[in-house]
Amino acid sequence: MKIIVPMAGRGSRLRPHTLTVPKPLIPIAGKPIVHRLVEDIAKVLDEKIDEVAFIIGEDFGEQVEQDLMKIANSLGAKGTIYYQDMPLGTGHAIMCAKESLSGPAVIAYADTLFKADFNLDKSADAVMWVKKVENPSAYGVVQLNQNGEITDLVEKPEEFVSDLAVIGIYYFKDVAVLKNELQNVLDAKLTRGGEYQINDGIEQMRASGLRFVPGKVDEWMDCGNKNVTVETNGRMLNFLHQDGEKLIADSVKISNAEITEPCYIGENVELINAKIGPNVSIGDGTKVENSTIKNSLIQKNAEIKNAKLDNAMIGNFAKFDGEFTQISIGDYSVLE
The missing domain is CATH 3.90.550.10 (Spore Coat Polysaccharide Biosynthesis Protein SpsA; Chain A)
Structure with missing residues (x-):
């Protein structure tokens, strides 16, 4: 086949x-x-x-x-x-x-x-x-x-x-x-x-x-497009969670952070003073600090600070520091 x-x-x-x-x-x-x-x-x-x-x-x-x-x-x-x-x-x-x-x-x-x-x-x-x-x-x-x-x-x-x-x-x-x-x-x-x-x-x-x-x-x-992709990410997380799939890596570093499942959190992610979920995917090596994130898709090696995100999509190696919510920024973008 x-x-x-x-x-x-x-x-x-x-x-x-x-x-x-x-x-x-x-x-x-x-x-x-x-x-x-x-x-x-x-x-x-x-x-x-x-x-x-x-x-x-x-x-x-x-x-x-x-x-x-x-x-x-x-x-x-x-x-x-x-x-x-x-x-x-x-x-x-x-x-x-x-x-x-x-x-x-x-x-x-x-x-x-x-x-x-x-x-x-x-x-x-x-x-x-x-x-x-x-x-x-x-x-x-x-x-x-x-x-x-x-x-x-x-x-x-x-x-x-x-x-x-x-x-x-x-x-x-x-x-x-x-x-x-x-x-x-x-x-x-x-x-x-x-x-x-x-x-x-x-x-x-x-x-x-x-x-x-x-x-x-x-x-x-x-x-x-961005909105339906974020929605699909959330739906897939729910299916995988119901199937009992392991979605949060053991290497995640948590400091005064709260996770509401379903969420995918990749290897070596840092969560500091953060509320994550539900329906959030965070790629390997990303750092989230002083932020609340739900219904969002964040890729690898991003830096998120002082954010309140809902229906957001953030690319690889992007940096975001602010109070916008429904954002969509690509790889290597910087908003500080």
Whole structure:
């Protein structure tokens, strides 16, 4: 089994945090989004992952590539890097990894997290993971027949056709079939808004009679902008806390500080005269002094003083000293 992860977009809606780190490597509850994504996919598949292929931008840098290789290795899988040199859509991104497009595979876009407990129907030709939503007109949705099979895929329907939204994770019994259909799309220069879309390859597969079924997830969590990323961090902390996962490192130094769980607190964090939580993640090596923090995401090696933070997001090596609350400052920023 392979996992293919298109992630070449940096994530402009999450700036300034994505100016230095691509969005899929932003930590949620102490672990990069893409790391949590592939781990959760592996749990649902419940079988050995042979390869994780990442499609990234050419400017992401050597450190990002090394971090991605570590993620693949943590699953006992081979890691492969491909590059998408132009933003030409989801179908184009997948085809950048065409050398890995063979055999059973999951394709997952690295801007979302999920919670699911379902048995993947590996007898189907493909599975599209979906979540029931309240506003289906904002999503691509699937229609099902009486046998629970997918009969249509409708993008942002103006009139109600279904409330099962596609979340951007797909299983293919043989992903080479999708590769062949997407190659036809590229050869025909079939674009939508100047981009090649995975849905055009999927529609060609369905038209040929292949069987598509839904895989329904329990939770779908977005990481599109700062507010929803902070919210997703809190939701993930609650899930992990309920599962009994250890979230606070033994090396945390506490001096007259109070922690209200759930919180993730990394290695060698210092908490001095502070109230932390709930729903706070603090990365390794960060120091918090004379501050109250809740519902916030703080990355590594930051310095926070005299702060009262709620719904805040602070980058690596940032320094903050003040009384602002709903802040969003990127790596190496200084507010004193």
